[in-house]
Amino acid sequence: MSTFTEIENEAIKIGIGNTPLYKIDNTGIYAKLEYYNKFKSVKDRASFFMIDYALKTGSLKKWQTIIEASSGNTGIAIAGISKFMGIKSEIVIPETAPEATQEILAEYGATVVTTPGSSTENSINYIDNLVKLNPEKYYRIGQHENELNSMAHYYGTGPEISRELNHIDHIVVGIGTGGTITGLSRYFKEKYDVEVTGVLPAEGSHIVGLRNPYVSNHRKILEIYKDYIDNFVTVTEDEAYEGVKELNEKYRLLCWPIIGC
Template sequence: MSLLTEIAADSNKIGIGNTPLFRLGNSGIYSKLEYLNRFHSIKDRAAFFMLDYAMKTGRLKKGMTIIEGSSGNTGIALAGISNLLGFHSEIVVPESAPYETVRTLKEYGADVIITPGNSTENSINYAIEKARGNPDKYYRPGQHENEMNSNAHYYGTGPEIAREIPDPDHLVIGIGTGGTITGLSRFFKDHGNTTVTGIIPEEGSHITGLRNPFKSDYRSIIEKYSNYIDEIITVSQDDAYRGVREIQEKYNLFCRPFIGC
């Protein structure tokens, strides 16, 4: 068993992964119900991979504090998993972060640091500088450039889907950091001919959890593996929320834009 396969198995032991596929009526479309992960989003996978890999390779040591800039699910996942593994965490969020996010972070034991404005990039910059100033105290996972963000889906999510649908025709995946889409697209293109479509918000739309990484200073994962993505389309904020409401009402699924379905 490789180290990354071992980490995927370890994540299952604490309630991360092995989420069900749900068929949407007779459409032939399936949704992976990621809100059933332990801390309720797909970001649990990446957070666990980043922390467990850092522990197993000696980068994250006992007594260190985990710090990360995040406006949503990755921060929540890191806070919950850090607490579970016996580490303290500091999550840096923009002042525009939803109240529910801040409350959840605190419930999971994180210290929440708020940076001005609605840009997560300000929060990331703050975390980078703080970690750089005290490298013996802080471990910063760096989700936007950490290969484990993508590998969580190559070694975890991808094989799970393939056990039920070995060669899907098409994958449609929202883009935030790019970890989910690059991990899954690599896996399925290495094992078949799946077409991959990425979803980003249209200009001026704010959809929590999605962003246009190509306009960000932090885009190394998506740039490295962009050749695995066949097309990228935009969605408006109104259409995104309308679609979520339709799925909630029609299929009684616990879907919200900041949870993932």
């Protein structure tokens, strides 16, 4: 058994993974219901992979503090998993992050730091400086460049979907760090002739959970696996929330940004 398979099995044991695949009427469209994960979003998967692998390889020590910049769901997942594993966490978020996010982070025992503006760029820069000053105290997850972010979906989400569907023609994934879309696209392109579309926020739109990495210096995962993505579409805030409203009203799917779908 590979280390990655072992990590995936351990994640499932604590309630991360094996989420339902929901068929949306007769559209031929399926949604992976990631709010069934232990800490309520798709980010649980990558967070567990990154933390557990670091513990197994010894790069993370139990006495260290895990630190990460996040606009929401990754921070919540890291805080929840850290508490479950008995490790301290510090999550750095933009000051515009929803109040609910800060409340959940505090509930999970994380130290919460806010940085100016609505972008995680300032949060990442803050961590850069802090870790340089305290290299022994902190273990930085580095979700934007950590390839385990992508591996979580290559070894977990992709195989789960494949066990339920005989063939897939097209996958559409919202982009934040690029971990979900690159892990899924690599897995499915090895099996099928599949088209991959990434969803980005329209210019000027602030949609929790989505991010345009191409206007950032932090996009290593997407740079490594960019050839696996065929095209991109953008959505505005109004379009995103109208979609969320429709999914909730018509299908009772809880796809708010704080939850994930």
